[in-house]
Amino acid sequence: DSGVTQTPKHLITATGQRVTLRCSPRSGDLSVYWYQQSLDQGLQFLIQYYNGEERAKGNILERFSAQQFPDLHSELNLSSLELGDSALYFCASSPSGRVRTDTQYFGPGTRLTVL
Amino acid sequence: AQTVTQSQPEMSVQEAETVTLSCTYDTSESDYYLFWYKQPPSRQMILVIRQEAYKQQNATENRFSVNFQKAAKSFSLKISDSQLGDAAMYFCAYSRGGGADGLTFGKGTHLIIQP
Numbered sequence: 001d002s003g004v005t006q007t008p009k010h011l012i013t014a015t016g017q018r019v020t021l022r023c024s025p026r027s028g029d030l031s032v033y034w035y036q037q038s039l040d041q042g043l044q045f046l047i048q049y050y051n052g053e054e055r056a057k058g059n060i061l062e063r064f065s066a067q068q069f070p071d072l073h074s075e076l077n078l079s080s081l082e083l084g085d086s087a088l089y090f091c092a093s094s095p096s097g098r099v100r101t102d103t104q105y106f107g108p109g110t111r112l113t114v115l
Numbered sequence: 116a117q118t119v120t121q122s123q124p125e126m127s128v129q130e131a132e133t134v135t136l137s138c139t140y141d142t143s144e145s146d147y148y149l150f151w152y153k154q155p156p157s158r159q160m161i162l163v164i165r166q167e168a169y170k171q172q173n174a175t176e177n178r179f180s181v182n183f184q185k186a187a188k189s190f191s192l193k194i195s196d197s198q199l200g201d202a203a204m205y206f207c208a209y210s211r212g213g214g215a216d217g218l219t220f221g222k223g224t225h226l227i228i229q230p
Contacts, residue, residue: 002159002161031214033218042222043220044220045218048217056215056217100214103165106160108158108159109160
């Protein structure tokens with residue numbers, strides 16, 4: 001158990017819908033990262049937040065957005081869902097991620113299925 | 116952009132034997148970090164080992180060790196005394212130094228342990 005929690009574990013929804021994935025980082029970690037794992041694209045970095053602020057952006061679609069709240073939990077919002085958005089979405093956290101590169105610890109993931 | 120290449124989609128090894136998984140990367144950065152993550156059938160991403168580019172000494176964690184060849188941009192993982200629990204997908208990952216960056220992953224190597 002990495003200490004990172006993600007809810008829900010599974011999500012099934014229809015095309016065009018909007019969903020929110022939630023992540024709670026390890027106690028004391030300030031950075032949260034979101035990743036997408038799909039058969040087509042492999043594991044891709046989406047976005048990083050550090051202490052409430054966006055820190056780095058990867059291959060995140062405009063239909064996707066994220067935020068980190070004052071209690072440091074983070075949410076990933078996916079809208080106008082398409083079949084190709086079906087994937088395993090991971091959240092990871094690290095102690096800093098501001099100046100030094102810390103090891104990222106991954107949550108168990110949320111499996112999203114778009115029908 | 117940084118790239119990570121794992122040229123072995125699948126490897127097989129007898130229990131108790133030693134196996135080496137290959138990884139090469141491409142970067143123009145001087146400050147970076149390399150990781151091996153393991154993903155068993157549960158889909159949880161588990162850190163195996165971490166290497167800082169500025170360190171000449173190869174990282175070791177129990178039965179897991181790396182061969183880091185900076186000039187060749189090679190980062191292989193050696194698993195000694197393979198156990199059935201080592202069966203998993205193994206991903207090589209790269210991160211720039213400085214903290215503000217996600218991980219760039221290779222496509223993974225599926226490791227099979229033969230009893």
